[in-house]
Amino acid sequence: MRRPDLCSSTPTQVPGSLRTTTPACTLNVPSEANYTEQLPAGLGARLQEAGVSIPPWRGRPTSTLEKKKRKPQLMEEDESSGALLKPLVFRVDETTPPVVQSVLLERGWNKFDEQEQNAEDWNLYWRTSSFRMTEHINVKPWQQLNHHPGTTKLTRKDCLAKHLKHMRRMYGTSLYQFIPLTFVMPNDYTKFVAEYFQERQMLGTKRSYWICKPAELSRGRGILIFSDFKDFIVDDMYIVQKYISNPLLIGRYKCDLRIYVCVTGFKPLTIYVYQEGLVRFATEKFDLSNLQNNYAHLTNSSINKSGASYEKIKEVIGHGCKWTLSRFFSYLRSWDVDDLLLWKKIHRMVILTILAIAPSVPSAANCFELFGFDILIDDSLKPWLLEVNCSPALTLDCSTDVLKRKLVHDIIDLIYLNGLRNEGREASNTTHRNSNIDAAKSDRGGLDAHDCLPYESLSFTSRMYNKHDSVVEKAVSVHPKAAPASQLEGEMSGQEDFHLSTKEMAQSKPKRRSRHTPHKTLMPYASLFQSHSCKTKTSPRVLSDHGKAPDPQAGNFVLVFPFNEATLGASRNGLNVKRIIQELQKLMNKQHSQVVKNKIKEK
Numbered sequence: 001m002r003r004p005d006l007c008s009s010t011p012t013q014v015p016g017s018l019r020t021t022t023p024a025c026t027l028n029v030p031s032e033a034n035y036t037e038q039l040p041a042g043l044g045a046r047l048q049e050a051g052v053s054i055p056p057w058r059g060r061p062t063s064t065l066e067k068k069k070r071k072p073q074l075m076e077e078d079e080s081s082g083a084l085l086k087p088l089v090f091r092v093d094e095t096t097p098p099v100v101q102s103v104l105l106e107r108g109w110n111k112f113d114e115q116e117q118n119a120e121d122w123n124l125y126w127r128t129s130s131f132r133m134t135e136h137i138n139v140k141p142w143q144q145l146n147h148h149p150g151t152t153k154l155t156r157k158d159c160l161a162k163h164l165k166h167m168r169r170m171y172g173t174s175l176y177q178f179i180p181l182t183f184v185m186p187n188d189y190t191k192f193v194a195e196y197f198q199e200r201q202m203l204g205t206k207r208s209y210w211i212c213k214p215a216e217l218s219r220g221r222g223i224l225i226f227s228d229f230k231d232f233i234v235d236d237m238y239i240v241q242k243y244i245s246n247p248l249l250i251g252r253y254k255c256d257l258r259i260y261v262c263v264t265g266f267k268p269l270t271i272y273v274y275q276e277g278l279v280r281f282a283t284e285k286f287d288l289s290n291l292q293n294n295y296a297h298l299t300n301s302s303i304n305k306s307g308a309s310y311e312k313i314k315e316v317i318g319h320g321c322k323w324t325l326s327r328f329f330s331y332l333r334s335w336d337v338d339d340l341l342l343w344k345k346i347h348r349m350v351i352l353t354i355l356a357i358a359p360s361v362p363s364a365a366n367c368f369e370l371f372g373f374d375i376l377i378d379d380s381l382k383p384w385l386l387e388v389n390c391s392p393a394l395t396l397d398c399s400t401d402v403l404k405r406k407l408v409h410d411i412i413d414l415i416y417l418n419g420l421r422n423e424g425r426e427a428s429n430t431t432h433r434n435s436n437i438d439a440a441k442s443d444r445g446g447l448d449a450h451d452c453l454p455y456e457s458l459s460f461t462s463r464m465y466n467k468h469d470s471v472v473e474k475a476v477s478v479h480p481k482a483a484p485a486s487q488l489e490g491e492m493s494g495q496e497d498f499h500l501s502t503k504e505m506a507q508s509k510p511k512r513r514s515r516h517t518p519h520k521t522l523m524p525y526a527s528l529f530q531s532h533s534c535k536t537k538t539s540p541r542v543l544s545d546h547g548k549a550p551d552p553q554a555g556n557f558v559l560v561f562p563f564n565e566a567t568l569g570a571s572r573n574g575l576n577v578k579r580i581i582q583e584l585q586k587l588m589n590k591q592h593s594q595v596v597k598n599k600i601k602e603k
C-alpha cells in the first residue's frame, strides 16, 4: 500500500510577517543623528514626556536587495492607538540554531548587533544554553528569553528519575507508570543489584535487559545495553534503566517519538504540545541477540545518519531515519489503531512530567521553554518516557526536518500571540495572510485529510488565523509604558488492549479500515477555553496574564494545560498539584470507561 510521503512534500516557504505599512516606512534609513527627528511630528516629544526611551537607530544601512526582500519596518506611529512601533530585534549567539535566525529574518525582525546597539535593544534572546539568574532578573518587559530557569530538573536524566519517583510515591504508581524502572548511580547501586538478581530468578532461563545512560549526555553518547551483569560497568553520574525490549517495530525497525512541548509559563503553568513531530528510526533491524549494535537499538538520528543503512530503502520506513508524526499516526490508523487514545496518553504524560517539577521552578517573567520529549511506544502501544531534552535539535538534516521551520514560526506566534506588536501590522492584508496560512499548512507537513493527526480542530484553526484583526488592535509599543519590571518571585496503565502486536505490524500487509471512520477532529483538552479566548481582549503576555485563560492554539501548538476550569483554578495563585492530579485521574477514568464501552460495542 502506498502511503502519502510527507517527507518528499516540498515545503512552501512561509513568507512570515513582512510588514510595510505607511508611507513613513520608506526605504530611507535614517542616520543615528536624525532618527528621532524623523519621527512623526510631535511624537518624539510626547514619548520623552511619557518617559519612553527611544533606542537610537544604529542598524547598518540596508542594501537595496534586502530592502526589497524584507522591507524592514522602521519606527512609526500607530494612528489608532498612538503606540510606538519599530522593528523587533532578536539576539543570538554562536549556539543558536541557524533556522531560528532565518525564520526571524523572514518575519522581518532585525538581528541585534552587540557592537552597535544598546545592551537592552532587543526583544528575543534565543540560545542553546540556559541563562544565568542575573540575566533573568534583568530581563526587560519588552524582552523574552528562550529558557526558563530551573528546567534542568527535567532534562537531566537522574533528576527526572528522582522527581518522577517522588510523584509516584505521592500520587500512586498507576499515574506514573510511564517511566521505565530507573536507578540513579551510585546511590541506587545496591537496590539495582537486588532488583537485577531477583528478576533473574523470576525469569529463569529468560534474559532481562538493561540500559545504562550517562545522566548528562545526549545524542546516544556513552550508552550501554546489557543483559549479563558482568557487562555492567558502574559509573557515577549514570542511570540504569529497564530496557524496553518489546518496542513497537515498523518494518522490524525500532523507533521513538520526538514530541515538542512549549511551556510558556510555570506560574501560572501553561503547556502547549505541538501537533506535529518526528519519529526517529533505528536503521538496522531490531535484534535482541546483538545488544552492541547501536544502529539497531538506538534511535538517535545523530547516530543513525552515519550508519551504512541510512540511505538504503528500508522495509516500510523507506530511506533515511525519520518520519513525521502525522505519517506515523496515519500508519497506525491504517492498522485500525486508536491513535487518538495514544495521543491522549502522551498529552497526559507530558502534563504529569512537567507537574513533577513545576512547583519547584523559580518564578521568572518573560521566558518560555521548548522541550523535546522522547517517547518510546511498546508493542502494546503503551508510551514510555525516555527523556526530556531542553534545546531539542533544530538542525535541518533531511527533508522531514522542514517541520522544524514551521515549529519555530509557531513558537514565535505562540509567545507573541497576545502581543504581536508590529509583526502583525500588515496582517489586515487578507490575501497575504491567507497565503501565509496555506503556506503554513503545507509547511507543517501534511495536516490534510489523509494525514491529519488525531486531534486537529478546525474550529480552533480558523480562530487562530482570524486573529490578524486583533493583532492590529493589540500591537503595542516596544517599550510598554505601564509594564511592571520583570519579577523573580518567588497513565492510563496498559489496560486498553489494542489487539495488535508488533509482529503483526511488521510482517503482514497493513489492512485498511473496513468501516469508515471519519477523521477525528476532537481536541481532547483545549475545548473548554475556546469561548474564553475568543472573548479575550488581550494585553501582551509579557505584561501579565494572571487570571485569564490562555489561548487554545497557536499554529500547530495546542494548549494541553490547563485543560478545564478546575485545572485553570488550580494553577493560579500557587500550583495545587493534588487538585490537578485528581482532575487527571477523573479524565483517565472517563477515557477508560469509554474504551470499555467501545469494545463492548465492537463485539
Ligand code: ADP
Binding pocket: 180, 211, 213, 217, 218, 219, 220, 221, 223, 241, 242, 243, 244, 245, 256, 297, 298, 299, 300, 374, 376, 386, 387
Ligand atoms: P540520549 O540523551 O543520549 O539521546 P536517550 O535516553 O534519549 O538518551 O536514549 C537514546 C536512545 O536509546 C533512545 O532514543 C532509544 O532509542 C534508546 N533507549 C533509551 N532508553 C531506553 C529504554 N529504557 N528502553 C529502550 N530503548 C531505550
